[in-house]
Amino acid sequence: MIPLPNLDVIAFLVxxxxxxxxxxxxxxxxxxxxxxxxxxxVMGALAVLYLxxxxxxxxxxxxxxxxxxxxxxxxxVIMLLNAGSEQKSNRPRYFAYFAGIPALLVFLGxxxxxxxxxxxxxxxxxxxxxxxxxxxxxGRLLFTKYLLPFExxxxxxxxxxxxxxxxxxxxxx
Amino acid sequence: MLPNAVPVSWYLVLSAILFSLGVAxxxxxxxxxxxxxxxxxxxxAVNLSFVAFSYELKKIDGQLFTFFVMVVxxxxxxxxxxxxxxxxxxxxxxxxxxxSSLKN
Numbered sequence: 001m002i003p004l005p006n007l008d009v010i011a012f013l014v015x016x017x018x019x020x021x022x023x024x025x026x027x028x029x030x031x032x033x034x035x036x037x038x039x040x041x042v043m044g045a046l047a048v049l050y051l052x053x054x055x056x057x058x059x060x061x062x063x064x065x066x067x068x069x070x071x072x073x074x075x076x077v078i079m080l081l082n083a084g085s086e087q088k089s090n091r092p093r094y095f096a097y098f099a100g101i102p103a104l105l106v107f108l109g110x111x112x113x114x115x116x117x118x119x120x121x122x123x124x125x126x127x128x129x130x131x132x133x134x135x136x137x138x139g140r141l142l143f144t145k146y147l148l149p150f151e152x153x154x155x156x157x158x159x160x161x162x163x164x165x166x167x168x169x170x171x172x173x
Numbered sequence: 174m175l176p177n178a179v180p181v182s183w184y185l186v187l188s189a190i191l192f193s194l195g196v197a198x199x200x201x202x203x204x205x206x207x208x209x210x211x212x213x214x215x216x217x218a219v220n221l222s223f224v225a226f227s228y229e230l231k232k233i234d235g236q237l238f239t240f241f242v243m244v245v246x247x248x249x250x251x252x253x254x255x256x257x258x259x260x261x262x263x264x265x266x267x268x269x270x271x272x273s274s275l276k277n
Contacts, residue, residue: 026210027194043217065247066213146241
């Protein structure tokens with residue numbers, strides 16, 4: 001009798017495949033809305049992976065903030081600017097195709113080799129083995145050890161709001 | 174044959190693959206909005222490696238970093254999309270090759 005494979009392994013492989021396919025779709029789709037939808041797929045898969053790594057709060061925030069708020073902003077701007085399919089440019093990108101992509105593949109091979117060589121005995125991921133990622137422990141750490149970065153972040157968000165308003169405001173003729 | 178458990182290093186390799194996809198999209202795409210989405214893809218890939226290391230070290234500091242990255246990404250999206258709106262209003266184009274005033 002064949003032993004049933006571990007459900008953690010199956011879930012990881014399915015989600016990783018889904019994330020990589022959606023990532024490929026982001027960069028290969030001609031239409032910007034299709035790219036945005038594929039990006040939502042990547043973010044959804046990553047949210048479930050966060051859940052498997054014990055980051056419950058982050059999984060929820062990923063879905064609400066990233067897949068919800070930020071992507072809605074993207075889709076809103078795509079619709080507003082009527083950014084349909086990319087028109088063919090007459091400037092070919094030899095540099096990107098013949099230098100950028102090979103360099104990227106070399107980088108990927110090196111970093112994967114490095115990770116697998118330097119971390120041969122990394123902890124195996126089991127759902128439920130690490131349960132410190134709920135809202136309570138995250139919030140406690142956020143308001144004690146990381147209080148100053150948190151406050152600086154609030155300032156950053158305020159500046160971003162003002163900057164976005166100033167930039168997007170129509171010039172009064 | 175499937176292994177019995179997934180090591181954290183696989184999550185890191187997945188993160189590297191997604192990051193490379195983001196860089197590739199950044200290099201080959203011409204639409205400004207798609208290039209911006211590729212940047213979000215790279216940020217997400219880095220977030221995954223933060224959370225994976227948080228699991229490996231059994232500490233939630235890495236998850237806090239992911240939280241901050243999300244806030245910065247939200248601020249960046251708001252400002253970046255406002256800049257894209259302004260560029261479109263001035264040049265009536267979303268092609269990245271058309272925006273090259275700094276080149277000359």
